[in-house]
Amino acid sequence: MKAVETEGLSKIYTGGNKAVDNISFCLEQGEVFGFLGPNGAGKTTTIKLLNGMLAPSGGSCRVFDIDPAQNPEKLHQMSGVITEHAQMYDHLSGMDNLIFYGTLFGRNKADCEKRATALLERLDLADAKQRKLSAYSTGMRQRLSLARAMMHSPKILFLDEPTSGLDPESAQNVNTLIQELASDGTTIFLCTHQLRYAQEICTTYGLMNQGNLFATGNIEKLRSMVSDKVKVRVKASCIPEDMECEKIGEHTYDISVNSEEEIPLLVRRIVGAGGDLYQVSAEQLSLEEIYFSLIDKNHAETECGNL
């Protein structure tokens, strides 16, 4: 069974705004899926479609083989969702909030209290657990939301910008937690702008722009969509004169090869030509670079299409 499966999923809001346009993708269980795209790309709309909050205008989706539009209650029992507008009660303490949401999911109070205590501890909120939410900072609220979404040990977590508003340390903490969850088999659907963190924790990606899902796959696949070359940075006393390269510094060169397999050949050539090697590193395109170049490409394509 796939964790998420969509088939030509579309959403047109009343007023004709095509927020999600015919997207199809599959998500295996236990994957950490980075759903990336600029503001207004349709990420939040997709999360709402996948949780039955919106009825699709076209196509279909299934989450753990449940149709969210038909059977939302059943799905909600096994999904946890964080979005910007899913807040908690200001007049209750962090602990009481978690216990309340735990009981909504049918857990008894003692269980809830135990789980809430552990989660608060894990998210560095133990000191603030008796404080009312009105005294929480944005970052604390975000972390409490994560605890809330995990109260019923969901099989899949939908996280819409879970680290926005967090300081780097808390963000790192949240990311580690997400990774731990994933290694326990929880499927994670993660919308984020923080590409550097995404690259650390995601196993596959979906890139959205203006409602279009224009690229999916793991980072190698995305990389090959941008360029199939590998850039190798070499620090050497000298390199063969006929070698195509770009000189970066005094003894530093960038050399482009077709695949990682060519790197040993390259090294042998330099050494064979009498060069002393100090450093060789394969410079892979980061997610950030891939993202921007793919987004640019997509913009260019859609503009061509519009003309």
Added chain:
Amino acid sequence: MNTQQLALMKKDIRSITSNKRVLTVMLMVPLALTIVLPSVLVFCITLVPESTADFQKLLEMLPVSAEEQNQEQLLLGLVLNKIIPAFFLMIPVMASSVMSAGSFVGEKEKHTLETLLYSPLSLKQLFQAKIMAGFTVGMLVSILSFAAMMLVLEIELFFLTGSVLVPEMSWLVVLLLVAPAISLVAIAVTVRGSAKAQTMEEAQQCAVFLIFPILALVISQFTGILLVNSWILLGLGIVLAVLAAALMKGAEGKFTYERLLK
């Protein structure tokens, strides 16, 4: 009602104390209608004998001839059993509508509704729990107000006239039928309004219109056009109950996730 719904209901009822505006309405309206107003009427009748003249027309309409009983006692009975019940109906209306406005639109305003929607409770179950919260609070406030009123009124009467006054059967009809029914009507109206309303005030305004029929009832008591008795109240209660059922049915269909999240 399952335990999840009960948890939601409890949370809603407890949250009254955290909302100053809701709390004020819950306390002030009953205080004015069941303590201040009856006391003023009782003091007027017993301490200012001339005031009975104002009620002469009412007395003439009563089936008992005025000579049979002490006029003062008659008047007090009139106030307790005809006039106050009409005023009293404002209490369930106010309490229930303020409560449901808070629990429906309040959640929307504070962005906590979306979180509830992601819970495994169905929309219908959420809806039921919230209605029950409004209804429970409406009834609780009504019954407590009635008890407080009787206590205060009987003590006043005892000291002022030396005897107590037994409420008529009509009070039983009011408490057990009319008040619950009108409370449900108020909730249904507020809930329907809250589907569109963006703020608590907007949602509450819908229920304000229910005050007008009650005022009409109050005025008719003073002018003696239609004095309530158990039968009239019974009829009124049944009509309201049917209306509440119809409104609820209509309101339930209006709720979809998409509409609620707008």
